[in-house]
Amino acid sequence: MPESLAAASRAVGDALARRAANHVPLSPVSFLNRAALAHPDRIATVYGGVKRSWSEVRHRCRRLASALRGLGLEAGDTVAVMAANTPELFEAHFGVPLCGGVLNAINTRLDADTVRYILEHGGGKVLICDTEFAGTVRAALAGMATPPIVVDIRDPAAPGEALGAVDYEALLAGGDPDFAGGGPADEWDAIALNYTSGTTGRPKGAVYHHRGAYLTAVGNVLEWDMGRAPVYLWTLPMFHCNGWCFPWTVAAKAGTSVCLRRVTGPAVLDAIAEDGVDHFCGAPIVLKMVADAATTPLPRRVKAMTAGAPPPAAVLAAMEARGFDVTHVYGLTETYGPAVACDWREGWDALPAEDRAAKRARQGIAYTLCEEVIVGDPATCEPVPDDGATLGEVLFRGNLVMKGYHADPAATEAAFAGGWFHSGDLAVRHPDGHIQIRDRLKDIIISGGENISSIEIEDAIHHVPGVAAVAVVGAPDERWGEVPVAYVELGAGGAPPSAEDIVAFCRTRLAGFKIPKRVVFTTLPRTSTGKVQKRLLRDRDDGAKP
The missing domain is CATH 3.40.50.980 (Rossmann fold)
Known part of the structure; x- marks a missing residue:
């Protein structure tokens, strides 16, 4: 034998x-040599007339x-x-x-x-x-x-x-x-140091290793089905998770990086028309900016990848109607940016437009090169049922997770408790395996014993014409403990909706206990990366009582 x-x-x-x-x-870094050897004369960067x-x-x-x-x-x-x-x-x-x-x-x-x-x-x-x-x-x-x-x-x-x-x-x-x-002598060696937003204190420094950066770069190619020599527009800041590792992704495909110093809707459309851009990334607010500016058909289908916050279904539907193919991804600074993607299924193309948008709004399943992502009990790390209703924390395990936090062993140990990286995001997992974020652990609203997702209410209000952005938080209430309050930022142009208009619309979409008890029109406070600071909204005097 x-x-x-x-x-x-x-x-x-x-x-x-x-x-x-x-x-x-x-x-x-090895992608640089390959790109230069295989395609030395292909354009790598475009900026200000310099190629x-x-x-x-x-x-x-x-x-x-x-x-x-x-x-x-x-x-x-x-x-x-x-x-x-x-x-x-x-x-x-x-x-x-x-x-x-x-x-x-x-x-x-x-x-x-x-x-x-x-x-x-x-x-x-x-x-x-x-x-x-x-x-x-x-x-x-x-x-x-x-x-x-x-x-x-x-x-x-x-x-x-x-x-x-x-x-x-x-x-x-x-x-x-x-x-x-x-x-590197060891692929575990550090390649980058990226600091979190620091919404509740000093930012933490997430340390990336060469292996994770390499695998995320390749994972972007696989999940986006990127073809030969893509032309990528830099709307996503390169300082944000190293641009979701796309500097290395573009090099892996020997593509072209079109650099853009100021991001506006018209500037994105100009780059598509003049520079042949066929891929770009951005937060939902960038997608809305582009969709609002697109008044004529695109010269070609353009792929857009979005993350940072669950994109409103209304924004996704508008982008699709204007000729963009949107891929929704999800991740954190600690996971090199995207590590989960909405994996489009056969048969979903036949759904009505609003249903397609709702499917695209899901975060999806783990990247091919991300070992495992589950929705689990935060304390035991045991998976919750795949019923689309039971809340749990999104937990990561695999090569697309940071080394840890620089000079912060206590925070590192807490983040990796139980053998998983704890995201702090609450989600459900649907029977088809796709996860869907419901809220941050700290943002869930508990009213009369019921868990209310602020994201669900926000998505409904985004369908109201004239609404540019919205954030829903829980306000103290003597009877219910907490009740939802909506802070709404209005867009320019058109007749603005009233608070009564928004509440009436919510009654057509949401259960009674989820309807905002108050609507406050304001400019939303944001972090330096554009995330809404809900903590500041909760602290506002005018939101303390419904």
Whole structure:
């Protein structure tokens, strides 16, 4: 009888051990070389009339890596970047890890105190800064005992004060275009540091490893069914979960990145018409902006990926009607961005438009390369029934989960309790396996013993003409404990709805106990990443009593 592989391995010692010939640490940086070798003349980046090929971009990334080494950067050191969606930030996604560094793309909408905290907490040795944000950065650096070396990005489209001794182009000019760099010694090595929104305190630094970034980049290709040489428009900020890992995804397909400094509906449509854009990502508010601006048919079908908040069915229906194919995904900073996608089923195309939109509004099932996602009991991690009604917490396990929180072991242990990553999101799982977010754990409204999903009410109100955005929170009530209150932001143009109009519409869609007891018209408070700060709404005096 033939020996088993295990027995044979024991007999010959390490003859079947992993070695350089059969095991290379996964890193998305490898996509840069492949793109430049396979398609050296294909356009890699487009911005402000400047187009660069993959061959040129590889040289620029190598120059950056070489120059950073020249500044004294060592393996594992952090390089912070505060920049808009321009080629410099795209190049940093390759140049920084090529020299062994860890990329920390900072949210450009943050205040100086938070920027200072991130630079200090993340240990940034070098800060590459777009001069547009010099005011905030100058204030952040002023309070630092050991400020980083500053490199200025000078963009004629947004001039500002230079803070460093060298600018980005001069830095690259002193770098070696043939600097090879190298992949990580271990695919578990850190490639990026991304800070959470920090809606309830100081932001936490989620540490990404090369393996997870590589697999997410490839997962984006699979879940979006991306074809040859996609033309991708940068509407999603690259500072947000490394642009959901799409800098590396686009390189994996040797596609084109069309950089967009200012995101408006007309600008997106212009890029589709003039630059051949066929893919872009964005939050539901971006989709609404584009749908409102699209008054003529698109020259081709365009794929849009959305996440960040459950997209209102009305917005999804509007996008579909205007020629966009929308894929709804879900994830968190801690999961490299998207790790769950709405997997479109055969037969759903035949459904009425509103029913199709409702299906697309579901978060879906785990990415192919994400090991496991369940809806489970937060305490026991046992799965809840797949009945579309029982609430549980979304729990992740697999390679698309962060290493942990930088310099915060207590938060890391709490997040990974029970062998799962705890998302903090409440959801149901439908009989077809698709999950659907109902609320954040902290946002669920409990009224008279009934669990009320704020998202369900928000989705209904989004169907009211004239509503631009809505947030529903629980307000204290002596009889019921809590009751829902709707905070509504109105759009421009047209006759605005009244509070009575909104309540009357909700009566046609929702059970009586779910109807808002009060409607408040306001401008919604948002975090620097555009998320509505419901905590502030709950704290408002005018929302304390229905």
